[in-house]
Amino acid sequence: MSWTDLAMNGRILLVDDAMENIQILHHALRDEHDVLFALSGEKALQIAHNQMPDLILLDAVMPGMDGYEVCAALRGSAAVRDIPVIFVTALTHPEDETRALEAGAVDFISKPFNVAVVRARVRTQLTVKRQADAMRELTLTDALTGVANRRSFNEAMDNEWRRCTRSETPMAVIMIDIDHFKNYNDAYGHQAGDLCLQQVSAAMKRCAGRPPDMLARYGGEEFIILLPQVGGDGAEVVAKRILEEVAALRLPHAASSVSDRVTVSMGVASVQPSEDIDPSALIRAADALLYRAKETGRDRYCISAAV
Numbered sequence: 474m475s476w477t478d479l480a481m482n483g484r485i486l487l488v489d490d491a492m493e494n495i496q497i498l499h500h501a502l503r504d505e506h507d508v509l510f511a512l513s514g515e516k517a518l519q520i521a522h523n524q525m526p527d528l529i530l531l532d533a534v535m536p537g538m539d540g541y542e543v544c545a546a547l548r549g550s551a552a553v554r555d556i557p558v559i560f561v562t563a564l565t566h567p568e569d570e571t572r573a574l575e576a577g578a579v580d581f582i583s584k585p586f587n588v589a590v591v592r593a594r595v596r597t598q599l600t601v602k603r604q605a606d607a608m609r610e611l612t613l614t615d616a617l618t619g620v621a622n623r624r625s626f627n628e629a630m631d632n633e634w635r636r637c638t639r640s641e642t643p644m645a646v647i648m649i650d651i652d653h654f655k656n657y658n659d660a661y662g663h664q665a666g667d668l669c670l671q672q673v674s675a676a677m678k679r680c681a682g683r684p685p686d687m688l689a690r691y692g693g694e695e696f697i698i699l700l701p702q703v704g705g706d707g708a709e710v711v712a713k714r715i716l717e718e719v720a721a722l723r724l725p726h727a728a729s730s731v732s733d734r735v736t737v738s739m740g741v742a743s744v745q746p747s748e749d750i751d752p753s754a755l756i757r758a759a760d761a762l763l764y765r766a767k768e769t770g771r772d773r774y775c776i777s778a779a780v
């Protein structure tokens with residue numbers, strides 16, 4: 474994506490209780506962006522959650538929920554916290570501007586607005602937002618395999634742990650390690666090793682692809698799968714599928730004592746999350762079971778009922 478593209482084709486949500494203001498802004502932005510609108514703060518929050526706009530242009534003074542309250546509500550919700558907000562308002566005092574910025578707005582446009590200025594400011598904020606998104610993506614993704622990294626996994630684990638505690642649903646994790654991977658590198662070279670990691674991770678991703686599931690690279694050749702709202706039985710189905718998918722890759726591994734193909738070992742653990750248990754206990758349990766899978770012959774999974 475070029476620098477110019479970064480500033481175009483955004484999804485912009487216009488929030489104003491006066492339809493004529495929406496119309497002017499819509500007219501100004503529709504050629505460059507996909508424009509949504511809401512006539513109240515309440516509706517704006519609903520659309521923000523459902524449509525995930527890239528940017529919100531928000532009127533400060535509205536009946537019912539005003540712009541400051543909408544901004545605070547957006548900042549309080551993890552799902553929409555990062556959507557930038559530009560205040561658009563007839564208020565002209567520096568205190569109004571300060572209040573908007575303190576509420577979390579990234580910019581402030583005064584009414585009556587100049588269409589060219591609005592367009593330019595929207596382009597700027599869209600570019601900043603997209604750069605921030607790309608940066609976030611980089612910090613949460615493993616560069617070699619494209620799957621989540623350990624940091625991203627830890628974040629998801631904490632969030633899902635809380636969610637499963639609240640909803641009283643179980644959680645499972647599968648710790649996965651490629652068998653005799655050191656020998657693989659030694660036999661085929663580091664580049665082939667990298668390719669193997671990419672192929673095995675892609676195969677595993679196909680096995681746990683439901684929205685809350687997460688595959689992450691946990692260490693060098695160690696991966697972990699987070700399965701929220703899944704118990705031991707469900708996790709075992711995923712583990713079996715992984716054995717099959719990795720076998721189906723048919724990647725030669727002449728330096729393995731287990732098979733002439735690349736294989737994996739897994740530890741599968743599940744638990745009913747609660748505030749009394751630390752999420753790390755589940756990971757430790759999966760790790761111990763992975764160790765047992767290695768000890769008892771590799772190319773298999775070991776599972777325990779619950780932590």
Ligand SMILES: Nc1nc2c(ncn2[C@@H]2O[C@H](COP(=O)(O)OP(=O)(O)OP(=O)(O)O)[C@@H](O)[C@H]2O)c(=O)[nH]1
Nearest residue numbers: 650651652653654655656658663666667693694767
């Ligand atoms: N090619 C490649 N190799 C990696 C990468 N990260 C870690 N490794 C290698 O993975 C190997 C891990 O080896 P060990 O932990 O000794 O285990 P193993 O050989 O897989 O043996 P078992 O786990 O007991 O089956 C080491 O040789 C690391 O250098 C990577 O990004 N690319």
